[in-house]
Amino acid sequence: MTTTVNTNSLGDAETTPKDDPLEIAGGATAKYVDQRLGSNRFLGRNLGKVFPDHWSFMLGEIALYSFIVVLLTGTYLTLFYKPSMVEVLYDGSYVPLKGVMMSEAYASTLDISFEVRGGLLIRQMHHWSALIFVAAIAVHMFRVFFTGAFRKPREFNWIVGVALTALALGAGFTGYSLPDDLLSGTGLQIIRGILQSIPLVGTWAAFLVFGGEFPGTDIISRLYAAHILLIPGIILALITVHLMMVWTQKHTQFPGPGRTNDNVVGYPLLPVYMAKAGGFFFIVFGIIALIGGLVTVNPIWIFGPYTPDQVSAGTQPDWYIGWLDGALRLMPNIETVLFGFTISWNVLVPSVIIPGILFTGLALYPFLEAWATGDKREHNLLDRPRNAPVRTGIGVMAIVFYGILWIGGGNDIVATTFNMSINAISWTLRVLLIVAPPLAFIITKRICLGLQRKDRDKLLHGYESGRVLRLPHGEFIEVHQPLNYKELAVIQGKEDIAVLPAPEKADADGVKNKLYPIHNLQHKLSSFFLRDNVQKPSKAEIEAGQAHVAHTSELEAPLHDYEELDQDPVGHGGVLHHPGMAMTNQEQIDQRH
């Protein structure tokens, strides 16, 4: 351990910190600021703050960094974009649209793309980083969900995360609509239809949002206010809260050597984590700039200006709205008239009720699971997904449900690409939407339990080395090897939680348990969550198992040596010359004893 060396200043070993002018200036600045803000108290505690390392912890970072890029590029775009629906005659350098009437919003977006040098780059970077922002949030959320990082004490942060997800969708959609091109305008038209489907207040809501009938002349400037001020303001505030909570509660970590529920193992903020995270920001920024320069996104000049009586075939929203569009497409055409009032279930269910249920369920999940399993402990060690089979199953079930809706959002693309009947695709997806999620749950749970059994097996019998040996009496065996310290620690990190005991209907004195139905439900849920889990062997069993494996694998060690020698390029271990080769296995064993 202590052989570790820091070599970053090999070259200037002769300069001591005291002579370094930079060091002196830095010290003076720190002192100056500290006397006014007491900053050293914070720095002393936090510059060495330890962050655990895992590739999946970078997903949230990608979301954060792409949001910073969105803010930077978006600010630039506001300098040129005009949120106005006044009709103007286009006279720019994009020839196909010369002399066409269009809104000022659309015309200014064309100008950003064709007249402002670097304007298209910034516009495309803005769009790409927004797409990456939402994608990173989604994958980050999967990571948090499947590893159980939302458990106590991090439930609040999960809710903040769910709110951020919803806001990111809102930010994306409002921004997507601003160029006022034919594609995004069609999206707004759909929003109008959705608003109108809301019972009782829908018609008025649509008129208030659009300032009258669709499309009106107000919606672009209103979306603009929401897109550049309201939504990003709230996102920024919530991101701050999100990060402060991570900071205060310290990051979760995967089980591994030396890692417990009460510590954090990783790299200190200064310098390693700061260099890695700071460097990663520039990597994300750089990749977005490269994509923005090389890959066209949302070529609004091809779509043309918006007019409510035109549309193009094969219309597709940005990827993150696809699932909602798919829900609209797959929903059967049910509409009822009750007491003369119209309720459009065909619009209300897919665009209001289903997203409402999904987001509410998502926000409440940590509390539901904690209640169902009766687990009130703090969790700083992450679950491996296999060790929480029901949770993993629920998550995969939700992803499959989402995925089918998402494919539904592109059913016309599927139909034209593969030359299939759109009706058949839609019906297949409708059936799959009901059938596939439960199947996914069952299959995922089975896979998780299988992996748990495999883990138990590894703890008791080591891992299969793939080497088959023939024993002297003719039996063939596969040699098992003891686990290395890392894998041993990871597998042993599994926690076993007991199923909640069944409640009594009445106590010994015959007093009725009034909460019996609730407690019984909790008992049943906890059993559903936990009963199939494979128990981890006891510490003694594991030690005995590993020691046994170590012993047997050692017995065959000469052969193992020979294999290594055989691979030796120098060649002083030829097959025939190896002493182990001349002996039978029995002889080897005898020799050892």
Next chain:
Amino acid sequence: MTEIDHTHEGHDDAHAPGSEVATKVGYSPVADIPHKPRVTDTDPKAARRAERQVAGMFTLSMIFVIAFVVAYVAIDKNAYVYIPVLGDVGASNVVLGFTFGAAVFLIGAGAIQWAKKLMPDVEVVQQRHDMASDKSDEEAAAANYERGKDESGFARYKIIRRSLLGAMALFPIPIIVVLRDLWITPPGENPAEILSTTPWEDGVMIIPDVGDQTGLSPETSRGIRPEDLPVGGLVSALPVDIGVIQEEEHNLNARGKASIILVRMDPSEIRSQQGEGWDYNGIVAFSKICTHVGCPIALYEQRTHHLLCPCHQSTFDLADSGDVVFGPAARRMPQLPIGVNAEGYLVAKAPFAEPVGPSFWERDRT
């Protein structure tokens, strides 16, 4: 190896368990993880090589920034360049994106290379603390709360408490009320009625949709003669006064609901219509605005007379009253009764009998 160790004693100490520095920085190394030194830890040459790599990336980044500025000035904004895979692309955009992206990326790559090769790669351990506060803090908080409650008299002054709660509940109301004028309602109008009316009336001439008609007067607009439309043909059309309406209203609202399609089929193919004789010699007129969520529809399959919405694939049979044959739309496409005027041009014979476009709550009451 040992030589290198001692050139940097301060740092080494930070990783020694129990040392004074370790306590100061607040963490200690993990005792039971074997650590394998990297090449850069053991070989000074490798370390210097890594140092040069990092510095090289930072230098290259600077060069790319200069290249960016040169490209910004030098490349014509309308120049195109052919790049394999990408095709013909704007030269300025590609070069600016590439140079800027590379400059930024290299800063990140350099920093990470620095961290991976030259900064310590030994994991350290820090203790966590319970999130819950100490007993004493909890008591202090409770005592302070009690003190505040007593001093303010919040518990004692019942009337103050209740009236305060009332005031707090009511004060946001103005904030909501002022949102009412998000739509400045013209006197005597309401949304349901507006949604239920279109410019179509008896005798309004039908003109083909040839793009923006703002300001176009009805006198200069050319109508459609039945013989202009072949069997199997489809025309997007508008009311003759659409240009005037758009100029008066300064918006595209009328266009959003007046837009229709005309389709001509063999009269014998028409199985049913929404009204007796609403066609003219096999020419039928339907709203173009989908009854699902309002997309304009124009994907017409001539042989089946099916009209497909490109947004959500609702399919309507125009030979059969515009009924829904597939998809999420619940209602048929409203039909417009048409005939010809004295000059032989196609005209509407009556307004739409039902509201066009997506459903709304009051729809069946109007």
